[in-house]
Amino acid sequence: MTRSARRTRRMLQVAGLGAAAAIALSACSSSGDSSAKSDASPKSNSAASASPKLSxxxxxxxxxxxxxxxxxxxxxxxxxxxxxxxxxxxxxxxxxxxxxxxxxxxxxxxxxxxxxxxxxxxxxxxxxxxxxxxxNQLEIATLPGNPDKISSLKDLTKPGLKVVLCDKTVPCGAAAQKALEASKLKLTPVSYEQDVKGALNKVELKEADAAVVYKTDVKSAGNKVEGVEFPESTKAINxxxxxxxxxxxxxxxxxxxxxxxxxxxxxxxxxxxxxxxx
Structure with missing residues (x-):
């Protein structure tokens, strides 16, 4: 091989190494940018989706x-x-x-x-x-065991039976009046209570024989009262x-x-x- 040919070969080898290095650097730079963007993206999304803490x-x-x-x-x-x-x-x-x-x-x-x-x-x-x-729907709350054998809304009109209602201005009282009117019944309670818990409490304390309250209140009272359903309650659901x-x-x-x-x-x-x- 002549001196001129050898010099040309060396120049080509150097040029090839330089090109390879440039490609490697470019790849590293691209990888670094991608990583930086990848790291930044979740933080940005997280900040955007975070809801304010309630206190x-x-x-x-x-x-x-x-x-x-x-x-x-x-x-x-x-x-x-x-x-x-x-x-x-x-x-x-x-x-x-x-x-x-x-x-x-x-x-x-x-x-x-x-x-x-x-x-x-x-x-x-x-x-x-x-x-x-x-x-919510009405139900009759009686004493445990239902000693007065109450089975209907009409039974609450029995002479001598102590019945409690919610005041007519209270939703449970207004619903009870609506049910009574639907049944064409007249009932004079021993007391009107200011809320449904007050009416229920009278039966729980055995100060009344029965009260017209909500199904939910009968359920929450457990064995302190007994519940009696009546069909007229479907006409007075609140x-x-x-x-x-x-x-x-x-x-x-x-x-x-x-x-x-x-x-x-x-x-x-x-x-x-x-x-x-x-």
Whole structure:
């Protein structure tokens, strides 16, 4: 091989090595950029999808018949959202509505009838349209063992029988009156109670022989009372609406609590308590 040929061969070898090095550097650079983008992308998506952490107190005004179910859901909500607390004011829906329209601080109102919710919405104290989340049906609560052999709504009119009703202004009382009117019956109770728990309590304490309450209340009382169904109750089923209040101190957490109530998990708790699906 001539000197000129050898020099040409060496020049080609050097050029080949340089090209290979350039390709390798380019590959490393491309790999590094891809990795950087890959690392940055999840962080960006995570930040975008992260929801704000809920905290603070949610104050719920709720019908007395919701006491057991809502208390359970309140504990569940607090476990799901550490740093939150759910407080309740249970009572007659009419009294709760009056408190709200008078300026009582509350986040959520869950009423036992559209009529009592209407007091709040008419006063422009609710946000949006209230949603019906459950329904409830009446039942007769008697003393354990049903010693008076009560088997119908008509039996409550027996002379000497001490019967308690909810006040007519309370949803359970209005429903009872509707059932009595449907049956063309007149009943004079020994007392009218301000909420359904008050009526039930009279039977539990044996201060009354029977009371017209909700199925859910009979169920929650366990063996303290005995329940008697009556067909007229189907004509007086109450829808339960829930709403976020206009001046809610903690609206975000309140919306989350309402979402739990209306979720499959919340509905399961309410159905197990005896409430009917909306």
């Amino acid at each position: 603070g107190t949610v104050t719920v005004f709720a019908a007395a018949s919701l006491k057991e179910s809502f208390t359970k859901l309140g504990h569940e909500f607090e476990q799901q959202h550490p740093g939150t607390k759910v407080t309740f004011n249970f009572g007659g829906s009419d009294a709760l509505a009056a408190s709200i329209t008078s300026g009582a601080p509350a986040d959520v109102f869950a009423a036992a009838s559209p009529k009592t919710m209407g007091v709040v919405t008419d006063h422009k104290d609710a946000v949006g349209t209230p949603a019906t989340f459950v329904r 829808d339960y609406p829930i709403a976020l209040l206009k001046h809610a101190p903690n609206p975000e957490a309140s919306k989350a609590f309402m979402a739990l109530v209306q979720s499959a998990e919340g509905q399961k708790v309410l159905n197990e308590a005896g409430f009917l699906k909306p």
